[in-house]
Amino acid sequence: MKNASRSIIRLSDIDNVVVARVPLDRGNALQLGDEELTLLDAVDVGHKLALCEIPAGTAVRKYGQTIGLALRDIRRGEHVHVHNLGMASSPVEHGFGAAYKPTALIRPEATFQGFVRHGGRVGTRNYLGVISSVNCSATVCRHIAQAFGSEALREYAAVDGVVAITHGSGCGMSGNGEGLELLRRTLRGYADHPNFAGILVIGLGCEVNQVAPLVEVLDAREPGLFAALTIQDEGGTRETIDAGIARLREMLPIANRATRSTVGASHLTVGLQCGGSDGYSGISANPALGAAVDLLVGHGGTAILSETPEIYGAEHLLTARAATPAVADQLLARLRWWEHYTSAQGADMNNNPSPGNKAGGITTILEKSLGAVAKGGSTGLMAVYGYAEPVRARGLVFMDTPGYDPVSATGQVAGGANLICFTTGRGSTYGCKPTPSLKLATNSALFKRMGMDMDFDCGGIVEGEMGIAQAGELLFELMLRTASGARSKSELHGLGDNEFLPWQLGAVM
CATH class of the missing domain: 2.30.130.110 (Archaeosine Trna-guanine Transglycosylase; Chain: A, domain 4)
Incomplete structure (x- = not known):
């Protein structure tokens, strides 16, 4: 018995x-x-x-x-x-704003140790970035970044590393279409990201995604912390690599002068992700993250809920918390776009639960979505953003992204996320340079089995040994420590150099 x-x-x-x-x-x-x-x-x-x-x-x-x-x-x-x-039909009844309540700010405001950048934005890390405008310059970017290993950075203790931001696009596309604009928006978000002390942008020279219009709208940086090169103008691959290394060597002493200072938690923007979900995701890790998000929002911070196909069937819970009817309408408009998009591709919204999700006990997208929405806590939904758009609002916001974790997190970081919290029940390994990524295990067996990859064990909730509120408090404290410089497991393993993956839309020609 x-x-x-x-x-x-x-x-x-x-x-x-x-x-x-x-x-x-x-x-x-x-x-x-x-x-x-x-x-x-x-x-x-x-x-x-x-x-x-x-x-x-x-x-x-x-x-x-x-x-x-x-x-x-x-x-x-x-x-x-x-x-x-x-499957059942997605709910059609929406009580717009019925559950919305203004957030009562918690005082005194929690703090962390961050890098205050030119213009007042705050970073949680201090990297240099080498950003390709097009896939044709990706190898050059990687060679430049690889020249700055631990030995090359030995004298620059305040610099966390040099990251190559490369991708598979930038040409073979329309010169004025949605695909190009989305790519540029994503690259600009990374180039302006406060976790990068300085950046070097590299193009080939003849690509559709030209360097000049990409960089001309970037935010101003401290003198000496921005440069741009094209391979054709420099005279070739080897010449561009040498020139890029020289530019970064000039940036290093300037970046190394950056110091952490005490800032309010209102400067923390957290991207919320779940991947490799199981039957416990909506019971332990996602609600625990939601409790931490409520604390973050209470202290004036921002959380970005995303993965639009993974709120399908639970959108009524978010529209009920919308700050205005316009916010609710914007969310539903994105879901209608996804219904059309998946139908045009011969798919449907219930295709989302993966084989691993089903092996872990999740049956339908409705079940998965109801658990996924729990990551967003209980505060009001303040704004809805397109993919990689700069996030300006405070509080809980939504960004339209695919459910595929690297693509989704890339959009969040481009929007300004300086920390990622990633729940998993099956075991996802994910790094996200220049932004630290925390993995939250839904169960203790996973936490023990993949202990070198997991940062936080939510299994005590399943076992009845820890309440959701308690887990949320502990997780919020971990978020602040990580934002202050404590290394996540993915950072300790060196993950995050290959996970930049912009959403590609439009024809490839």
Whole structure:
């Protein structure tokens, strides 16, 4: 006889499924109050189990919300997953702003140690960046960055490193289309990012994405911390590499003068990500991150919720928290765009749960989205931004991005995120130079198995050893320490040099 309180999790009194906390064997009996529930199937950790008879075509409920419809009659005690649970329509009722409440600021404001840049923006790291305008200059950028290993930087202790920001686009595209504008916006966001003390932009010379219009609108930097080169003007590959190395050597002493100072948490902008999700993501790590976000927003900071295909089916929870009807309308407009976009590609919005997500217990995009939205906490939704647009508003905001983590996080960093918090249940390894990335494990088994990659263990929530509020407080403290210079696991492993991945739209010609 298993103790039901230790073997299953029921998230709402109106739910008709529960989540297995431990592996459950067929024939096991669970004591539920005065009743016994006998399992008709084996149910793995993170997977769902029917609490009652669920007739075909009726709603299956988790989190107190509909996550899909029964494809056939589901018996009490049966495993509920892809074989008997299908999609339901996304909710159409939206109480715009019904749950919006102005945020009461917490005082005194929390602080961290950051780099105050020209113009007042604050960085959490102190890198130099080598940015390619086009794929044709990517190899040159990488060779320049590779010249500045640990030995070359030994005398520059305040400089975190030299990062090559390269990509696979920049030419073979329309000279005035959406694809070019999106790429330029992303590259400008990185070039202006406060985690870069200085930047070097390198082009080939004949590409569609010309260097001059790319850099002419960049924010002013301290003298000596900006340079631009083109391979054709420099006389070739070797000449450009030599010239680029020389420019960075001139920047290093200036960048090394940067020092950290005490700044308010209002200068912290956190990109929220989840990848490799499992059945616990919406139970532990995402709600814990949401609790930390509420604290961040309370202290005047900003959090960027993204991955538009992964809020599908849960958008009503966000429109209810919209600060204005216009914000809610903007969010729904982006979802309508995605419905059209996926349909035109012969796909649908429920394609999103990956094989790994399903192996971890997630069945439909509705279920995944309801868990994913929990990352955004409970405060008002203040603004909606396009991909890689500069984030100006304070508080919780939304940025339209794909669900693919590297593409999504690239947009957030371009928008100004100086810290990334990334929840995972299956185990995602991700670095994001120049922005530190914290990995939050949904369960303790993952945290132990991949301890060299995980920064925070949310498994105590699943085990009943830690509350969501407590986890949020601990995570907020970790966010401040990391923003102050404490290294994330991905930084200790040197991850983050290859994860810059702008969203590519438009024809490749």
